[in-house]
Amino acid sequence: MTDLHVEVVRVFTDPDGRFGNPLGIVDGALVPEPDRQAVAAALGYSETVYVDDAATGTLRIYSATGEMPFAGHPTVGAAAYLHTHGHPVETIHVPAGPIQVTRRDNLFSVRANTTWGSTWDWHHLDSPEAVLAADPTSYDAGHTYLWSWLDESRGIIRARAFAPAMGVTEDEATGSAVTQLTAQLGRNLHVVQGAGSHLYTTHEPPTHATVGGQVRPGTHRTITI
Structure with missing residues (x-):
């Protein structure tokens, strides 16, 4: 050993x-x-x-x-x-x-490429409070991404990700997921995920995005x- x-x-x-x-x-x-x-x-x-x-x-x-x-x-x-x-x-x-x-x-x-990464089950919730109130034990399979606008005019999102398919109850910050969300929404984003991590994206259509x-x-x- x-x-x-x-x-x-x-x-x-x-x-x-x-x-x-x-x-x-x-x-x-x-x-x-x-x-x-x-x-x-x-x-x-x-x-x-x-x-x-x-x-x-x-x-x-x-x-x-x-x-x-x-x-x-x-x-x-x-x-x-x-x-x-x-x-x-x-x-x-x-x-x-x-x-x-x-x-x-x-x-x-x-x-x-925004088609790369895991396949997510997306849930746009009504409020950041609803995102924060989610119970991780409710998600026991697959990949689930919850998000809500913190400030839509500025592209700021509150999010959480649950990935038991990868052996992770909750993923603190998920770069590939936010590139996919950037493509879905067609705009640059500032995502606050998990306990308080910050991810920044730029939309580069038709097929790419950056995350940093x-x-x-x-x-x-x-x-x-």
Whole structure:
């Protein structure tokens, strides 16, 4: 048995650096492909990234239930992590395809096809209070996204996401989902999701959107494999 060091970042924090969706980041050379899903499940995050080539930004993404060809918070988090560790890549490479990376001040963004990512069951609720009152235990299958306008004129949304199909009761911040919502609504969005994470999108019709936010260091972990 071997101790595996896992870097952790929090993706899509609020402007004060709070909240954010934890992301495990692992040196891909240390974990063979047949073991990657089990390690992701043991870590317990919605996704874990394996960096197979830092210089080129080549990644693989796993949840507790399998490999994902694309996901938003892992690609944004990995882009920020690589930048701070001497690899300011302009493109992330994942199985779904190349992902363009941009950085503006302290915000990292990725550009993706809005058809990528999981299939969600969308619920537009009447108020932010209704979104916050939702009981996660009521959602025991699939992927469900609840949202309501906080300020429609400014494109600000309050949202929560439940993803038991990925082994996640509630996902704190879901990048691919907000790119899909951006395409549905046909406009740029500022989404406040989960406990208080912030995601920012731009609509790039006909097929793309960007999603970005702040990324802050999390607490590193060591697990035995």
